[in-house]
Amino acid sequence: MRGKTGRLVAGAIAVACVLSVVSCSSDDGGGDSESSAVVSEAGTRASGDPIRIGHFNPSEGPAAQAGVSTGQKAAVKYINEQLGGIGGRPIEVIDCGVDQAAPESTISCANQFVEAGVAAAVDGYNAESVAALPILASAQIPMVGQIAFNLATGAQGENRVYFGPPAVSFLVGFMENLKKTGNTSLTMTNSDLPGAHQLFDTVLTPLSRQLGIDFKAVYYPPAGPNFTALATTMADGNPAAAGFLTAPNDNTCTKLAQSLRSVKYQGIMFMAACTEFIDTLGAQAVGAQTYAPTWLPPAADKAPEPVQKNLAIAEKYIEEQGGTGGFYAIGTFATFVDLVQGLNSLQQKDFTGAAVLSSLKTLTGYQSFIGPVLNCTSPTSPNCTSEMMLFDVVADKKTEPVGGGFLTPNPAIMKNVPGAV
Numbered sequence: 001m002r003g004k005t006g007r008l009v010a011g012a013i014a015v016a017c018v019l020s021v022v023s024c025s026s027d028d029g030g031g032d033s034e035s036s037a038v039v040s041e042a043g044t045r046a047s048g049d050p051i052r053i054g055h056f057n058p059s060e061g062p063a064a065q066a067g068v069s070t071g072q073k074a075a076v077k078y079i080n081e082q083l084g085g086i087g088g089r090p091i092e093v094i095d096c097g098v099d100q101a102a103p104e105s106t107i108s109c110a111n112q113f114v115e116a117g118v119a120a121a122v123d124g125y126n127a128e129s130v131a132a133l134p135i136l137a138s139a140q141i142p143m144v145g146q147i148a149f150n151l152a153t154g155a156q157g158e159n160r161v162y163f164g165p166p167a168v169s170f171l172v173g174f175m176e177n178l179k180k181t182g183n184t185s186l187t188m189t190n191s192d193l194p195g196a197h198q199l200f201d202t203v204l205t206p207l208s209r210q211l212g213i214d215f216k217a218v219y220y221p222p223a224g225p226n227f228t229a230l231a232t233t234m235a236d237g238n239p240a241a242a243g244f245l246t247a248p249n250d251n252t253c254t255k256l257a258q259s260l261r262s263v264k265y266q267g268i269m270f271m272a273a274c275t276e277f278i279d280t281l282g283a284q285a286v287g288a289q290t291y292a293p294t295w296l297p298p299a300a301d302k303a304p305e306p307v308q309k310n311l312a313i314a315e316k317y318i319e320e321q322g323g324t325g326g327f328y329a330i331g332t333f334a335t336f337v338d339l340v341q342g343l344n345s346l347q348q349k350d351f352t353g354a355a356v357l358s359s360l361k362t363l364t365g366y367q368s369f370i371g372p373v374l375n376c377t378s379p380t381s382p383n384c385t386s387e388m389m390l391f392d393v394v395a396d397k398k399t400e401p402v403g404g405g406f407l408t409p410n411p412a413i414m415k416n417v418p419g420a421v
Helices: 004-020 066-081 103-116 129-138 167-180 194-210 227-235 250-262 276-285 297-302 305-320 327-345 353-360
Strands: 051-060 091-099 120-123 143-145 160-162 185-191 214-220 241-244 268-271 289-292 364-367 373-375 389-395 398-401
Touching (some): 051 103, 066 305, 066 327, 091 103, 120 129, 120 327, 120 353, 167 289, 185 227, 241 250, 250 276, 276 389, 297 305, 305 327, 327 353
Parallel strands (some): 051 091, 143 160, 185 214, 268 289
Antiparallel strands (some): 289 389
């Protein structure tokens, strides 16, 4: 492996080649497949022995998220047919369905990944990801993801890398903006699962006090909430903002948004990272807010030109899989692409789990696919950034990012949460 300067130069070249969609070759003139896996107008097809990657896919149980499967399949097709895989070799995803209400399913998947000898295991927004960590760490297989939905997973940096910000970034960013606009009351709901209570009780409640926000938590049964009753409870007292911090899927966001409007709630609907409700509700969605670790299609016209191009690529491949470009599909697509392009920028040649983790922990100055520039070198945090995006629904089926782009939550508040910095 090259020295740090060499890696940074190689990374800049590889990322520039991909974003500009031009043909590039190895910087050492050798032309070997391991240093020329970049996309041209016709694309570069991967070949040879596949590199196995595990995927904790929340496709089972009451909190199943179909968008994750769609994003994964679309990303694999794009990576293997256009990006040339990793170092010219295709990726093979060992897809394992997990039930977020059953930690034993996550443990079972982790054991499957160890047996399969995967180079990394992707966390598909699994609320029970912490159950896999001891097994993966023992086998020196890194956990890689976009956002750690489990607080314990996000509390330390060992054996894991997340390309997005910590979950607390979304909390702080949203509440800071809420307070800035003169609003001081907030009611949030989540499924009645241990991870949700942990998030609300140990993080959101003390943070809201620190920021001067009057916070109320409401829980619903994950197997089948009565959305009208839930919306009525949430609207009681007319809080300035009400909604989800995390939602199991877009359909749940849409049903809650419709129900909040049906009970005449006129405050700010905060709909997590959902986008489907924006299309469904049309003008009734105006005034709502959403978050994301990356740019999303409803705000594409406000994004930089390379991001617009990459969003279009993601949407195209996702549509080919029969899906729509909601956050979970787009986010999963971006996670797999950033894992591949990040390793290609480092000219990765050793695909043992230990070597992949070691390399990812040196990744710095890397322009992510549809997100910010990443620095994954923190010894105390698994996250490569703390930046997040907050979107206002400003018109029928259209959003704009608050502040025009990425927001950096208050570091003084962030440092109080383990693993956030």
